[in-house]
Amino acid sequence: MTAFSCLRWFVFALNLFFWIAGLGTLGVSLWLRFDPAVADYMRINNGLENFYTAVYILMAVGVIMTLLGFLGCWGAWRESQCMLVCFFIVLVVVFCLELACAILAYTHQETVKRYIENSMYDTVYEHYYRRPEYTEIFDRIQTGLECCGVKSYKDWLSSYFSSEASGRSELGIGAANYGRVPQSCCNEDGLRDYPADCGKSFDKMELYTYEPFLHTKGCSEALYEKVYSNLDVAICVSVIIGALQLVGMVLSMLLCCWISSHKEDDRKTGGYYH
Template sequence: MAALTGGEMCVKYLMFAFNFVFWLAGTGVLAVGLWLRFDHRTRNLFVAEDAPSGFYVVVCILIATGGLMMLVGFLGCCGAIQESMCMLGLFFSFLLLIFTVELAVGIWGFSVQSKVVDDVTQFYKQTYDKYKQDKEEALKEILHLIQYGLNCCGPFSTPEDLETPEETCPKREGLDVLITKSCPDAIEKFFTSKLHIIGAVAIGVGVIMILGMIFSMLLCCAIRKTQEIV
């Protein structure tokens, strides 16, 4: 079997480098998913009764995709170093699958963005109304975490309408009382800022995946050529 040429060796190590970056990108996607899952401002949305399902699905997809990307990046690195056509073929197949899923999820995510915000807002309002009626400790804890986490108080737009019990809201003094932030507004702002981060990560990952598929095919062709030369 002939050895790879200088240019093909360059492709090999570029393949390794891009897969290492892809592995890091998978770590980033997984980190964003875990951040949304365990952030003190959002974690109760997963365990509470009537929790919004749209947000739960998006976060679970991010976590699963990030973990799979890390696995595939590791597979690509090993395939490049070992010059294994089998591993590189598996890498290309998994990468194409992930890219297709990411594209579909991205389109779906942008299409349901407003629904996710509406679901979370509705969940907050229902929790607020139930706590006013039942005074359950579990509901109080959820309100406390959401309102302290987002630095907001109540579903109302003006302080004059505010009826939320003070024990669930951030403590304010002086003129701060007059500029109390509405929780529905705070929820919308929070998820909009997260969407920008997720979108930026997704675009970067998509570019890396396309480059990875190109380099994997180039390297596979180079390895096959060397195997055919006796």
């Protein structure tokens, strides 16, 4: 096998990897966009433009990488200079998009975390139980992520839901540690042992008494972990893919120049360069 054939097959294999990586990237971005827990949260909190911007950029990268892999494979297989030049240009665009997406995701971690916490506090304290759409969606979040409140179930004790109008007057209790949480906060044990009144400070006992029957993890942490889970792994994979893309840029130009050079020699000698 000649050096030219080795280079051509290497470029072909590299682009096959890009095609598979593009499908994987597209799959991850679609999961982030349409995951039920994330989608529910975004329905009641539409201020995270930066998060969805990063997701849409990632989606575009996935689509372009899939097409990129096809272009590169076809160009290497057919020895098409036009395809290889297109591959190089698109690869540069994809690399820039990936870099922008990575910067957005990395630099806005704390912003996303603070926004999730603040907007969840707003929902728990002000909207839950007053507005049916907020109540339904936040119940789904608590059930789906097995969480309760913003940082813990204790957040509900200061909420409208657990106030005089909706909780404590019914219980006849006025102390700060008495109140209720939504039934969606209850774990399997709570729903089994207290199917009718799980979450209430019944029997005039403080709510923490029933902690074994509640989800103890806060929903802000649970949602943040879901969005940013395995971020370190994703960054490492992105660095590897970025390095391979740089290699792909160099090799595609080498192959393109080699094809051009050999075609010129063929025209002079009438030979065949394979």
